[in-house]
Amino acid sequence: MTMAAAIESRNAGASAWSKSSRIAAVDIFADIDQAETVWRSLENQHHLSTPYQRFDFLRPWQQKVGTREGLTPLVVVAYDLDRVPLLLLPLVLKQGWGVRSAHFMGGKHATFNMAIWNRDFAAVASRADLDVVFAAIHQRESIDLLAFQQQPLTWQDLPNPFALLPHQTSANDCPVMAMMPGASETTRISHSMRQRLKTKERKLKAPPGYRYLLADSDADVKRLLDAFFRIKPLRMAEQKLPNVFAEPGVEDFIRDACITPRVDGGRVIEIHALENDSEVIALFAGVADGYRFSMMFNTYTVSAVSRYSPGLILIRHIIDHYAEHGYRTLDLGIGSDSYKKLFCKADEPIFDCFVPLGPRGSAAAIAMSAANRSKRLVKRNPALLLLAQKLRRAFG
Structure with missing residues (x-):
């Protein structure tokens, strides 16, 4: 399915989605184990997410890595009026430079980040639906910024609903092979x-x-x-x-x-x-x-x-x-290593979005956005990339 066709499908399905099925409640869990039942129920349904969002991938990451890095779980689940889960956001909280920010779980070990979506809801989700979730996060957790990085524009030929948010291209693309x-x-x-x-x-x-x-x-x-x-x-x-x-x-x-x-x-x-x-x-x-x-x-x-x-x-x-x-698809990980291009001839665009939830978050979003643009500039300029690699080797 092409991107245009997928978007057309999203719009066609919107009229069939009952207003009663829109987001009616949001739960927030500070313990990943407390979210296991609803998490697995979404995984076992007609869902949309990458394998990096599996409970059995992120639970050991949080227990063995996230906790050691001082990251606190923040698992956000949105439901319709019938308490059917529509999406789950597997996040962690960071505190630094006076800003409280939320990021996807998995850190550098998750190549792609997404919410786990009820597939039917993903096809019709609107910016207004996302704002309901974000408002609940801000209200209950006093978070200043949502930093959602390394997200695919599409997955399994369906649009990622977070692409509805203002976003920018990530520092790296992902070489990919279609089969x-x-x-x-x-x-x-x-x-x-x-x-x-x-x-x-x-x-x-x-x-x-x-x-x-x-x-x-x-x-x-x-x-x-x-x-x-x-x-x-x-x-x-x-x-x-x-x-x-x-x-x-x-x-x-x-x-x-x-x-x-x-x-x-x-x-x-x-x-x-x-x-x-x-x-x-x-x-x-x-x-x-x-x-x-x-x-x-x-x-x-x-x-x-x-x-x-x-x-x-x-x-x-x-x-x-x-x-x-x-x-249908295979990738060798994000990055421009020459061996990847021998097999994966196309580049899959990856995007970041920084969603401020208050004045402090707005300043942090500007800074993070600028930093990521600088990284992309360095990555795409051979002279700057060589200099960066030399500096990393000298001081790493």
Whole structure:
């Protein structure tokens, strides 16, 4: 469905949506566990959200990472007159520079942020509906600013209702690949690239036990994560980058989410790997929802076989795996790394919106908006980006 068609569908459905079904009540939970029942009920319904908003993804993040960062949960649920949940906002509170602000849960570990929407309501939600929710948040929590960053304009071909708010393009785009069910494999990866990767892969197959796998047992998950947390610090140090996976609670969060099964099959975070009997050669992990796979983190061996492009070979396996399972879209995470562009030729626009809920919030929104525009300028200017990278390495 095109964006125009989706918007037309939104408008066509609005007249059929009863006034009695608009937002009639708003609950706010300061404890994520207290919201579990309604959260899971929305997930199990006809809903619209990304896999990064799953309860089983955000609960361990909040417990293991958010709490250590001093972030307080703020889970906002809006209902119609019949107490049917229409949307859930998984937020955390931050206090700084005299401003009390709310942000999406998940921090840097959630590539995409959204509310969890009743899908029918998402198709007709208006700015007035959003204002009802925001007014309740401000009134009950005295929040100055809602900082909603890294949001997709659409998800599963439906518009994100928060795009109705004043917004700006995020600092980074997301390289993305569309996959048509039943299409030839060369529509995803060209014949020439496949041949090059197969030639390289023959080198990897020399040691005994070479295999590609999607971790489907607890033992697989543990073995692969043990390798990841051993190899990743070496790769980060090699690039003179800070190891974000060494931050307090992050490893515990990732291990929890990778081991937790999904109701619809698979794991909350799915791990793909190339390995042989003596080592893990490459590892990529991400979230999946039956429609899209979204990459979260990766690493590859520091041994001599790294010269055979094991990361690219693994990406080819992953793309083919999800295409064969009927997925429509795949992304390799936000950012402009050159390897992503080898596979994902299109850029998906991501947006931020800063919603002030008072005078102090207005000043903070202006400052945050300007800071994000500056980041985007740096990211899109090679000279400025190189300077920023040098400074980060020098002072990081």
